C-alpha cells in the first residue's frame with residue numbers, strides 16, 4: 017500500500033519546509049524565531065497574513081524544532097478549523113491540555129525541549145467571539161506551562177484581549193521570484209517540464225499564494241502529464257481566459273446590447289464561474305485607458321453588488337446580464353435606470 021499513499025500525497029504537504037530557516041521570504045519572522053529556538057524562551061504568538069504564505073508551516077516547524085519527534089505528541093496540541101473549537105472545547109479539551117504540568121526534560125537529541133507546551137490554533141479567526149473570550153482565562157492561568165500560537169488571515173477577527181497578549185508576526189504575500197523558484201524546485205523534483213510562459217502564468221494566477229500554485233501544478237500534472245503549458249494551468253485554475261474577458265468588454269464598449277448578451281450566453285455555456293469573471297472584469301476596468309474615473313466607479317459599484325448577490329445565491333446569468341447592461345451604459349454614458357433603447 018505504501019507506494020500508493022506516496023503518490024497521492026498532496027505536494028503541499030510533501031514540499032512543506034520542515035525547518036523555520038527554510039521558510040522563504042518571511043525574513044523578519046525567521047530571524048526572530050531562530051532566536052527563540054536558540055534561547056528556548058517564547059511568548060504567545062499570533063501569525064497573520066494572506067493564505068499560502070507559510071504561517072502553518074512556520075508554526076509546525078518551530079514546534080517540531082523545539083521538541084523533536086519524541087516529545088512532540090505530548091507537548092503540542094494542534095487544532096484547526098475542521099476541529100470543533102466552540103466554547104465547550106475551549107473549556108474542556110484546551111483547558112485540560114493547558115493544565116497538564118510538564119517536567120523539565122533534559123535536552124533530548126539536541127532539541128531545546130523548553131518546559132512548556134504549545135497549543136496551535138490554526139485559522140483562529142473562524143473561532144467565535146465567545147470561544148475566544150473563554151480562552152483569555154486559560155491563557156492567563158496557565159501561562160507558566162503553556163504557550164498559544166494563533167494563526168489567522170484577518171487579525172481584526174481576533175479579539176483585542178487575545179491579540180494584545182501575543183507577539184504578532186505579519187506574513188507577506190510571496191513575491192513572484194520566490195514563487196517561481198519554489199515552483200521550479202518542485203518541477204525539478206517531480207520531473208515536470210514547465211516553460212517560461214507557464215511559470216509566469218502560474219505565479220500570476222496564484223497571486224502570492226504558494227499553496228494555490230502548488231495545487232494547480234499538481235492538478236495539471238495529474239491531468240496533462242509531465243509537460244505542462246500555460247493553457248493547462250489556466251484550465252485547472254478556473255481562471256477565465258484573457259480573450260474571453262476582452263471579448264465581453266469589447267462588446268460592452270460597442271454599445272450593442274445584443275452583442276454583449278451573446279457574449280454572456282457564450283460565457284455561461286462554457287461553464288466558467290461568474291464570480292471569477294467579476295474579479296477579472298474589476299482588474300481589467302481599473303486598468304482601462306480612455307475611461308473616466310466616474311465611469312469606472314459606476315461599473316465597479318455594480319460589480320460589487322453583483323458579487324454580493326452571487327454570494328447570496330442569485331442566478332449567475334441574470335447577475336451577469338445586469339452587470340454587462342450597466343457596464344455598457346457606463347461606457348456609453350447612458351443614463352442609469354431601466355429605460356434602454358437599442
Ligand SMILES: Nc1ncnc2c1ncn2[C@@H]1O[C@H](COP(=O)(O)OP(=O)(O)O)[C@@H](O)[C@H]1O
Nearest residue numbers: 028031032039040067068069070071072073227
Ligand atoms: N514562505 C514559504 N516558504 C516556503 N514554502 C511555502 C511558504 N509559504 C507557503 N509555502 C508552501 O505552501 C504550502 C502552504 O503553506 P502554509 O504554511 O500552509 O500556508 P498558510 O500561510 O496558509 O498557513 C506549504 O506546503 C509550503 O509548501
Ligand SMILES: [Mg+2]
Nearest residue numbers: 071072138167
Ligand atoms: Mg494555514
